[in-house]
Amino acid sequence: MGQVGLFYGSSTGKTEAVAYQMKDLFDKAKPGLVDIANIGSTTPEQFLGYQYLICGIPTWNTGQLQDDWAIFVPKLKGKDMKGKKVAIFGLGDQNGYGFNFLDAVGTLADDLMDCGAQLWGMWSTKEYQFNESKAQVEDLFLGLGVDEEGQSERTSARLQAWVAQIVKEFEV
Ligand SMILES: Cc1cc2nc3c(=O)[nH]c(=O)nc-3n(C[C@H](O)[C@H](O)[C@H](O)COP(=O)(O)O)c2cc1C
Numbered sequence: 164m165g166q167v168g169l170f171y172g173s174s175t176g177k178t179e180a181v182a183y184q185m186k187d188l189f190d191k192a193k194p195g196l197v198d199i200a201n202i203g204s205t206t207p208e209q210f211l212g213y214q215y216l217i218c219g220i221p222t223w224n225t226g227q228l229q230d231d232w233a234i235f236v237p238k239l240k241g242k243d244m245k246g247k248k249v250a251i252f253g254l255g256d257q258n259g260y261g262f263n264f265l266d267a268v269g270t271l272a273d274d275l276m277d278c279g280a281q282l283w284g285m286w287s288t289k290e291y292q293f294n295e296s297k298a299q300v301e302d303l304f305l306g307l308g309v310d311e312e313g314q315s316e317r318t319s320a321r322l323q324a325w326v327a328q329i330v331k332e333f334e335v
Pocket of ligand 1: 172173175179223224225226254257260
């Protein structure tokens, strides 16, 4: 078992594809560090078995958690995540959903921090154009933002930079 669990939910496959690209980058940096799984087939015990967690989540239905995450998150209620380091990446569409861009990242971040988790992986909002986001705190997102509809040409560079950032911040 690796040290870091990378869990994703994905309704039309985009977050899944990005999650596997990210896993390849981690494998290059630190072979064997990261295990990957779909949150839709993960138990809370499996999730909480990791000290370091990466969560991949798209926003769906105008500001909502992706379905598998929406089913999973309530199962964490009352669980203790103190001392765990967590980082989130989110997929969203800034042109189509500019008033709810990456909202699920903000909601999931709040839910995990409510369980005591430490949140890492903040990312500048500078390169994005949107009106409102629950993921935004001042000039940062509470995780990496990926937009495969509007900015797919930037995804690869974003993933590389964020993976390097996470390896440093997690100190793994
Ligand atoms: C019906 C619908 C609602 C969506 N709502 C949002 C939204 O509120 N905010 C956002 O940033 N993206 C929204 N999106 C864009 C998705 O997050 C984006 O397509 C994402 O890449 C899908 O990831 P998946 O294929 O892993 O499920 C929406 C897309 C659809 C089709």
